[in-house]
Amino acid sequence: MEIKNFKKAAKRILKAIRNREKIILYGDTDLDGVASVIILKETIKNLGGEITTIYFPDREIEGYGITKKGLNELKKFTSALLITLDLGIGNFKEVKLAKKMGFEVIIIDHHEILDGLPEAEIIIDPKQKGDKYPFKGLATAGIVFKFSETLLKEKMTENLRKNFLELTALATLADMMPKENENLEFINLGLKSLKNSWRPGIRAFFEMKTFKSCAFDNEDIEWMASKIISLLNVRDVEHSLPASFRLLSSFSLEESEKIIEKLIEKSKTRREKIKAMVAEMEKRLQPTHHPLTHSPSLLKKESPIIFEGDSDWEFTLISSVASIICHKYQKPTFIFKILEKESSGTVRTPKGVDSVALMKKCKRYLITYGGHSSASGFRIKNENLEKFKKCLIKNL
Numbered sequence: 001m002e003i004k005n006f007k008k009a010a011k012r013i014l015k016a017i018r019n020r021e022k023i024i025l026y027g028d029t030d031l032d033g034v035a036s037v038i039i040l041k042e043t044i045k046n047l048g049g050e051i052t053t054i055y056f057p058d059r060e061i062e063g064y065g066i067t068k069k070g071l072n073e074l075k076k077f078t079s080a081l082l083i084t085l086d087l088g089i090g091n092f093k094e095v096k097l098a099k100k101m102g103f104e105v106i107i108i109d110h111h112e113i114l115d116g117l118p119e120a121e122i123i124i125d126p127k128q129k130g131d132k133y134p135f136k137g138l139a140t141a142g143i144v145f146k147f148s149e150t151l152l153k154e155k156m157t158e159n160l161r162k163n164f165l166e167l168t169a170l171a172t173l174a175d176m177m178p179k180e181n182e183n184l185e186f187i188n189l190g191l192k193s194l195k196n197s198w199r200p201g202i203r204a205f206f207e208m209k210t211f212k213s214c215a216f217d218n219e220d221i222e223w224m225a226s227k228i229i230s231l232l233n234v235r236d237v238e239h240s241l242p243a244s245f246r247l248l249s250s251f252s253l254e255e256s257e258k259i260i261e262k263l264i265e266k267s268k269t270r271r272e273k274i275k276a277m278v279a280e281m282e283k284r285l286q287p288t289h290h291p292l293t294h295s296p297s298l299l300k301k302e303s304p305i306i307f308e309g310d311s312d313w314e315f316t317l318i319s320s321v322a323s324i325i326c327h328k329y330q331k332p333t334f335i336f337k338i339l340e341k342e343s344s345g346t347v348r349t350p351k352g353v354d355s356v357a358l359m360k361k362c363k364r365y366l367i368t369y370g371g372h373s374s375a376s377g378f379r380i381k382n383e384n385l386e387k388f389k390k391c392l393i394k395n396l
């Protein structure tokens with residue numbers, strides 16, 4: 001049993017390599033997206049092909065997914081094969097635009113299918129209709145790892161396999177995919193080879209004092225992986241490339257160590273900022289008192305959802321804050337950054353509430369939305385925020 005469209009996509013990519021067509025990788029900036037881009041890039045390289053360019057949309061500026069800004073920047077490379085990784089399944093308009101510009105689009109994603117599919121040439125997403133692959137819990141990196149086996153066949157050496165599994169394991173953990181089925185295998189094998197990695201960006205972590213002092217048993221490797229992941233999640237964009245990509249694709253141990261040091265510094269500030277944001281959120285959730293009667297006039301705590309936004313909040317922090325708040329209050333949590341005309345938000349829901357299905361019922365107020373049932377995101381015009389909130393509460 002194979003994931004739907006593996007053969008079709010492999011055939012198309014092999015043809016592109018043979019014909020020296022331009023190939024562009026367009027990935028999400030989180031670790032799953034970054035790992036997926038690196039695995040596919042190195043796979044294509046091992047097949048004698050070359051990647052023309054790689055694009056990661058900056059969530060802080062242009063938002064998540066295929067963006068107009070991204071397409072405009074890439075337009076100069078048309079005609080080209082545009083492969084999107086860990087995003088794209090919700091980008092109906094943007095895929096249309098990409099085709100018009102002269103791109104042939106292949107989407108590789110694992111997010112929930114919304115209403116129908118974008119008009120991409122080929123779509124790989126185990127959640128699409130007609131995909132009979134039994135396990136639906138793979139991270140995109142897990143899908144791309146399996147896809148690399150289809151592409152490379154006997155060219156997949158044991159070393160290459162291990163090396164890809166290290167990235168797949170980190171991405172699967174970072175994306176919080178269920179620890180079951182193939183994911184468990186990826187995580188076990190990947191973590192096992194982590195400390196003997198030849199990848200400078202991973203080896204550099206094990207040169208660090210905090211890691212060196214640990215005994216290398218199984219429990220510790222999980223702890224180390226979680227430390228590595230939290231550092232790789234720190235936002236640091238240089239030359240439009242996220243730090244995690246620069247680090248994991250670096251050929252130099254020295255350069256890698258420099259990047260890690262910068263990330264450690266930044267993560268301290270990040271932790272403080274998150275703490276401050278959580279405190280601010282909690283203050284907002286307290287009942288406000290009417291100035292005259294001193295009676296609670298607006299019991300925000302009693303609202304069935306948490307729905308808060310601010311123009312000062314950093315987009316890259318709101319996901320962490322939403323996770324903390326949702327976990328603590330056990331309510332569907334919507335946190336958004338308010339921009340000039342639009343807001344970009346993140347959603348976390350407690351067990352039993354499907355955030356994507358809930359937003360689907362209120363999609364008339366949204367520009368885009370999508371993700372997983374317990375973690376997702378949305379974009380909305382500011383004038384629709386109140387209506388959206390009311391609709392969510394009504395449909396909960």
Ligand SMILES: [Mn+2]
Pocket residue numbers: 032033086110139140175
């Ligand atoms: Mn993902």
